[in-house]
Amino acid sequence: MTSHDARPSGCTPFEEELVNVLKNYADSADTPAFDAPGIVRRTRRRRNAGIAAVAAVLILGGGGTALATSVAGGSHSTPSRSTEAENHDAATVLYGIDADSGRPFPIDFHGWDLRGFKAYMSKMQTKLGTVSERPVTGCKPGSVIAVSPHTPKVVKSGDTISVVLCAGGR
Template sequence: MTSHEARPSGCAPFEEELVNAMNRYANSADAPDFDAPGIVRRTRRRRAVGIAAVATALIVAGGGTALAAMSDGTGHRARPAASSTVAKSDAATMLIQFDDGATLPIDFSRWNLKEAKAYFDKTQNKLGTVTRKAVKGCKPGLVVGLDPHAPTVTNPGDTVNVTLCAG
């Protein structure tokens, strides 16, 4: 056999050696083993931890904001505005009295009934009658009046009547 004759396999010696080398390489490497359930668990755990971290940061920031509003900057709790500092014409403001005697004005003028009910539940106040009143320039469904309202102080357990804007 000379170098010009055709090989029985149809390949030159270099090509045969190259194909053999590629086959040895392909057969020597193990196929990767993926642990799909483990990857999914890790991803879900990381996602849950991330969501918990963001939620905690928001809660801490919100709590810090509320505490900063109640503080005078020295770490001592500042007394909220007394009832005498609230305008008598503000019919949508409620003065809540705390156990230590401090009062805090809460303005309900941009709240809807659902938000007001949730706040009453939180402060242990009871929702009384709900009426609607036509008031010019207000958004329908928002609180325009409370009874009792500032300067009357509201204690936990008191019933509060709500007047909503009819449009």
């Protein structure tokens, strides 16, 4: 046979050898192993970590104010409805301007301890004024019962806020 004669298979020896090598390679390759339960666990772990990170940002960013207020103020006895509303108004601060509504947003400090109050004030970039105590029945000693200035005055960064703490029952 010469190079000009037709091949019975229609392929050159190089092409036949290439096809054989590729067949051997395809037959020898192992199928990939997938660890489906491990992939699901990693995905859930990442999703839970992401949710925890978002929750932490919301709490540190002020979205957890209602949660912190309910936790801090949850141990005192419940006064009458009108007294409770008055106490909360006296301990509520209107701060800054909300970007969505264009109005200041309220922060209710009623029932917070002094350490949490100071930490939140530093985040708001406000200064702590005088700290005084007043004997009031039905509140947890050391918890915030009033702030000055309070609602309806608006507080901005750099302003000074004074606080009145509960000294316990009379």
